[in-house]
Amino acid sequence: DQQVKQNSPSLSVQEGRISILNCDYTNSMFDYFLWYKKYPAEGPTFLISISSIKDKNEDGRFTVFLNKSAKHLSLHIVPSQPGDSAVYFCAASGGDKIIFGKGTRLHILP
Amino acid sequence: SAVISQKPSRDICQRGTSLTIQCQVDSQVTMMFWYRQQPGQSLTLIATANQGSEATYESGFVIDKFPISRPNLTFSTLTVSNMSPEDSSIYLCSVPRGRGPNEQFFGPGTRLTVL
Numbered sequence: 632d633q634q635v636k637q638n639s640p641s642l643s644v645q646e647g648r649i650s651i652l653n654c655d656y657t658n659s660m661f662d663y664f665l666w667y668k669k670y671p672a673e674g675p676t677f678l679i680s681i682s683s684i685k686d687k688n689e690d691g692r693f694t695v696f697l698n699k700s701a702k703h704l705s706l707h708i709v710p711s712q713p714g715d716s717a718v719y720f721c722a723a724s725g726g727d728k729i730i731f732g733k734g735t736r737l738h739i740l741p
Numbered sequence: 742s743a744v745i746s747q748k749p750s751r752d753i754c755q756r757g758t759s760l761t762i763q764c765q766v767d768s769q770v771t772m773m774f775w776y777r778q779q780p781g782q783s784l785t786l787i788a789t790a791n792q793g794s795e796a797t798y799e800s801g802f803v804i805d806k807f808p809i810s811r812p813n814l815t816f817s818t819l820t821v822s823n824m825s826p827e828d829s830s831i832y833l834c835s836v837p838r839g840r841g842p843n844e845q846f847f848g849p850g851t852r853l854t855v856l
Contacts, residue, residue: 633783635783663841663842663843665841665843665844667847672750672849672850673849673850674745674833674835674846674847674848674849674850675784675833675847676847677838677844677845677846680841680844682841720783720784722784722843724842724843729786729843730783731783731784731785732783733781733782733783734783
């Protein structure tokens with residue numbers, strides 16, 4: 632049973648537009664949520680995180696929104712740039728446990 | 742930030758053999774983590790390796806299959822024993838960023854193919 636789901640395996644967005652990546656979780660015990668970015672042949676790189684006591688966290692072009700009642704979080708990238716083309720992993724943690732989603736491959740189109 | 746290297750970067754192995762993956766960090770860290778990413782799947786934590794103590798394995802992973810060494814604060818190895826094609830995965834080590842919970846620096850990964 633997947634506790635963290637990224638239902639879109641891939642997403643294509645025009646350069647300059649907004650990219651929205653979605654993530655759903657099932658376990659109410661999760662209290663910290665993270666996004667990682669991964670380029671081919673490299674390890675994942677931490678991107679942004681959010682605590683369950685917040686509903687929004689912003690870092691430059693990246694904003695993560697958390698809707699606890701819906702058990703849903705999203706990553707917004709504005710404006711999207713060619714270097715944003717990568718696989719994005721959502722992760723949820725609680726206590727000592729961290730669970731990753733399967734990832735969404737983002738393609739930024741010229 | 743931490744710089745992490747892994748060796749080998751990739752390997753192709755025969756069924757029944759074992760492979761030891763090395764992870765080197767450029768700074769001293771108490772905890773190191775080992776993950777597996779099977780094709781099309783998410784990253785799954787195998788175990789946590791603390792220097793000076795036995796590794797802590799997650800459910801579904803056992804020491805006989807994935808023995809781990811942690812001889813000092815900058816180095817760890819993961820051995821994949823008696824390999825089968827189902828062990829074909831990317832294996833990654835990571836260390837804490839030292840900020841929020843589970844914020845980690847990851848190594849580049851070792852791509853293992855078992856024939």
